[in-house]
Amino acid sequence: MTDYSRTATDESYEVDTDIQANTALQPERAHLQLAIDGMSCQACASRIEKVLNKKDEVYKVNVNFAGETANVDYNPEQTTPEQIAEWVNKTGFVANLQAGDSLFAKTDEDTATKWPWRLIALWVCLVPFLVGMAGMLTGQGMAWMPPVWIQFILATIVQFGLALPFYSSAWASIKGGLANMDVLVVIGTLAIWGYSTYLWLTHGDGTLNSLLQSGHASGHGAESLGVYFEAGVMVIAFVRTGKYLEERTKKHSLNSIDLLLSLTPDEVELQQADGSFQALPLAEVKMGDILRAKQGSRVATDGTVIEGSGWCEESHLTGESVPIKKEVGDELLAGALVENGSLLYRVGAKGRDTKLGDMVQALSDAQGSKADLARLADRVTAIFVPVVIAIAIITFAITWWLTGMVDTALMHAVSVLVIACPCALGLATPAAIMAGMGVAARHGVWFKDAQSLEAAGHIDTVVLDKTGTLTLGKPAIVDQMMVDKSIAADDVLQLAASVEAHASHPLATALINEASARQLELMPVTDINVVKGAGIQATIEGLGVVKVGTAEFASLKLPRLMPKVWQIASTVAVSINDEPLGAFALADDLKADTQQAISALQEAGLKVILMSGDKQSVVDHVAWQLGIDEAYGRMSPRDKASQIAKLQTAGHKVAMAGDGVNDAPAMATADASFAMFEGTDVAQHSASARLMGESLMHIDAAQKIASATLRNIKQNLFFAFIYNCLGIPLAAFGFLNPMIAAAAMALSSISVLMNALRLTRFKTQVELDDTTRVSSPKKLAEAK
Numbered sequence: 001m002t003d004y005s006r007t008a009t010d011e012s013y014e015v016d017t018d019i020q021a022n023t024a025l026q027p028e029r030a031h032l033q034l035a036i037d038g039m040s041c042q043a044c045a046s047r048i049e050k051v052l053n054k055k056d057e058v059y060k061v062n063v064n065f066a067g068e069t070a071n072v073d074y075n076p077e078q079t080t081p082e083q084i085a086e087w088v089n090k091t092g093f094v095a096n097l098q099a100g101d102s103l104f105a106k107t108d109e110d111t112a113t114k115w116p117w118r119l120i121a122l123w124v125c126l127v128p129f130l131v132g133m134a135g136m137l138t139g140q141g142m143a144w145m146p147p148v149w150i151q152f153i154l155a156t157i158v159q160f161g162l163a164l165p166f167y168s169s170a171w172a173s174i175k176g177g178l179a180n181m182d183v184l185v186v187i188g189t190l191a192i193w194g195y196s197t198y199l200w201l202t203h204g205d206g207t208l209n210s211l212l213q214s215g216h217a218s219g220h221g222a223e224s225l226g227v228y229f230e231a232g233v234m235v236i237a238f239v240r241t242g243k244y245l246e247e248r249t250k251k252h253s254l255n256s257i258d259l260l261l262s263l264t265p266d267e268v269e270l271q272q273a274d275g276s277f278q279a280l281p282l283a284e285v286k287m288g289d290i291l292r293a294k295q296g297s298r299v300a301t302d303g304t305v306i307e308g309s310g311w312c313e314e315s316h317l318t319g320e321s322v323p324i325k326k327e328v329g330d331e332l333l334a335g336a337l338v339e340n341g342s343l344l345y346r347v348g349a350k351g352r353d354t355k356l357g358d359m360v361q362a363l364s365d366a367q368g369s370k371a372d373l374a375r376l377a378d379r380v381t382a383i384f385v386p387v388v389i390a391i392a393i394i395t396f397a398i399t400w401w402l403t404g405m406v407d408t409a410l411m412h413a414v415s416v417l418v419i420a421c422p423c424a425l426g427l428a429t430p431a432a433i434m435a436g437m438g439v440a441a442r443h444g445v446w447f448k449d450a451q452s453l454e455a456a457g458h459i460d461t462v463v464l465d466k467t468g469t470l471t472l473g474k475p476a477i478v479d480q481m482m483v484d485k486s487i488a489a490d491d492v493l494q495l496a497a498s499v500e501a502h503a504s505h506p507l508a509t510a511l512i513n514e515a516s517a518r519q520l521e522l523m524p525v526t527d528i529n530v531v532k533g534a535g536i537q538a539t540i541e542g543l544g545v546v547k548v549g550t551a552e553f554a555s556l557k558l559p560r561l562m563p564k565v566w567q568i569a570s571t572v573a574v575s576i577n578d579e580p581l582g583a584f585a586l587a588d589d590l591k592a593d594t595q596q597a598i599s600a601l602q603e604a605g606l607k608v609i610l611m612s613g614d615k616q617s618v619v620d621h622v623a624w625q626l627g628i629d630e631a632y633g634r635m636s637p638r639d640k641a642s643q644i645a646k647l648q649t650a651g652h653k654v655a656m657a658g659d660g661v662n663d664a665p666a667m668a669t670a671d672a673s674f675a676m677f678e679g680t681d682v683a684q685h686s687a688s689a690r691l692m693g694e695s696l697m698h699i700d701a702a703q704k705i706a707s708a709t710l711r712n713i714k715q716n717l718f719f720a721f722i723y724n725c726l727g728i729p730l731a732a733f734g735f736l737n738p739m740i741a742a743a744a745m746a747l748s749s750i751s752v753l754m755n756a757l758r759l760t761r762f763k764t765q766v767e768l769d770d771t772t773r774v775s776s777p778k779k780l781a782e783a784k
Helices: 008-025 042-053 081-089 116-137 148-162 164-175 181-203 229-254 257-261 355-368 372-403 406-419 422-442 450-456 489-500 506-517 594-603 616-626 637-649 661-669 681-686 697-732 738-761 777-782
Strands: 030-037 058-064 069-074 094-096 267-271 277-281 290-293 302-313 324-326 337-349 445-447 461-464 476-482 526-531 535-540 544-549 570-576 579-587 607-611 630-632 654-658 672-675 689-691
Touching: 030 081, 042 058, 042 069, 042 081, 042 164, 042 422, 069 081, 081 094, 116 148, 116 229, 148 164, 148 181, 148 229, 164 181, 181 229, 181 372, 181 406, 229 406, 229 738, 290 302, 372 406, 372 422, 372 697, 406 697, 406 738, 422 445, 422 450, 422 697, 422 738, 445 450, 445 697, 450 672, 450 689, 450 697, 461 637, 476 489, 476 506, 489 506, 489 535, 489 544, 489 570, 489 579, 506 570, 506 579, 594 607, 594 616, 594 697, 607 616, 607 637, 616 630, 637 654, 637 661, 654 661, 654 697, 661 672, 672 697, 689 697, 697 738
Parallel strands: 461 607, 461 654, 607 630, 654 672, 672 689
Antiparallel strands: 030 069, 030 094, 058 069, 267 277, 267 290, 290 337, 302 324, 302 337, 445 689, 476 579, 526 535, 535 544, 544 570, 570 579
16 A cells, blocks of 8 residues: 555655754855855855855855856845855955845956957067077077067066966965965966066176167076076966966856856836837846737746646746646746747746746756765865975075076976966866756756765666656555445545545646546535555544545455456545445556666666555555566655665665655655655655656656766866876976976876866766757857
8 A cells, every 4th residue: 555654645745844943943045145256266256255154244165167066055134145246255256145036146348359369469469479480490409599688678577476376376365365376377477577677687798788688688688697588488378378268268158057048138128107018128128017928939937827828848947848838817837938829928037036047056066065075075176275385496596506507496496386276176177067067957967065966976776666666656546445335435536535635746636636536525624634554533523533544444255256457557445434335446658768768777776676655565566567676565654765875875876756745755765756746745855856847767867967977076086187287397307397397287288177177078868859859058049
């Protein structure tokens, strides 16, 4: 018999009681997302976290360097979003709040327009040096190098003008107590400029002729003086170019949020008092306004249809690409595509208050969270820059002592400073997480946070509920049996439906629907009581206590030999005043792709276990149909959680998939958990990932994407560590000059990002199979 502890009356009461008790003890808590402008490496993110974590008003901070966002949990009674942004601004960065009802906080300037003018100016200043160095390829030595005084002017413009953002960031970093990558760049290039300027001013003859000498001239030219103005300029140009490419890659390739944001139109048609329509920016729309959505356009806000009818596709929220008919009184969701018809609707929610806004916020929070693997990188980057500076000083001292040449020692030390790249380490995990989250969302899987994705990548066992997970969750009565032929089946059904009207289990819904189909009127009940693992009872005035549930609960003794349909169907028995009246057999069909999903999970090496509150014969039959070797029936919510705990004790990493209230304890116990799309709110809240669709293939997709993301993170971290472990010694021993070191440093970050971008091409059967396809944000955006 199905475990009636799934009923909402029982479990939701317990959950609500716990929540109320916890809420009474916990202080007020609010969430804030900031867009952070000006971070140059992971050390910057760590510095912001360090500053905010010192504030008593702040509970939790996660700063995502790759996504340039900060997620902050704080006490709204003690501080405000504006105050938190001001704290960030004082660290030397620019924190941007969400504007009004906008869906997402954005940085002040887009990368595409912020840096090009500096890059162009940098490369204009670099061209004379490149031309001069080209002379080396033609055997002319430094003959084509411009006069030293021109080198000095160009290098000074670059060092103290175009490179000013490096200085600002470095100074703010030092004030904050954590040195970032820009500190290394500033120390290295400033040392080159200062040493070259010193040589030029102190070793020349002090005459105008000396100042005008070409680099190839004898006497006090660049070559004979040993100045390295070109090295500093090239380092700054290469580093800045690398950062520009890195930022463009992060913003335009890794962030799937932009694709969701593109689902809402920039302008809407607002109905005027005279019935005409006026084009209006979406930002100016007010609550209660009446808007028009014509065929081929997208709905701008959540709202209610007040006139017209049409067919809308809402796959971005429901995972179902089949259009839904909308008529007067129906709810419209922001981002829905009107495929046919024309609708007038009243604005009910806009911006971040819409369901699309909730989705954007959920994805943004998930992408901004940190996986456990990121903690290692954070610990390394926290001490990385001071260690590198120490290595550079030691390199300079030893090289000078061994060679007696200050310029050689300086170049070795600068190469160490420049090639060291905390950026690659800082990007290794968040870049992969952002890409993985975006791919998962494209496949209809929405992870709650990075830890959830990481946990899903480690699972080796999947526990599945039956009703609503493996089956459609829409059981129907297939047979009925009354203890006395004088008892009318409709009368028994009426009693059962009247009591079950206070439950939300699929079997309860089936009884209620059947009663409605037979035009039976439900009777009022009182004294409702749910008995875990047994059923539900209530009092009907004038009749007595009605029990609906297992045969034992309803005091019904079923014949030992029952027709086969009763052996593989769920049984609901009914009694009144402990006198059994009869029973109903209810059966539920398997979802179309359940067999395919189970096979895919097993082929991936995962152990699949079925746990259900239904009677063992029903559970065994379903397991036999699907090829599941291990199945448990008559499992209460605590039984499921306990069995999962035993599996974990045995060393297994367990995922649980379910849709009902009674699945919540097991889902909370599991290492990873998946809530089916039409699952209860409690199940959705307990799950570490939500599936945007009813196909179990999404679980297979989630596991494969999570595993691929973890592999990508490990590849990135391995590359970042190896790069620094090899690059720094090579630079210290003089095998790399500062220019090559700068280019290598820039390429290391870009390489990490490009590796993370490989995830965006990841495909699973969910995307390839039309029967289980969930439209991706990209495809939806293309239909705009």
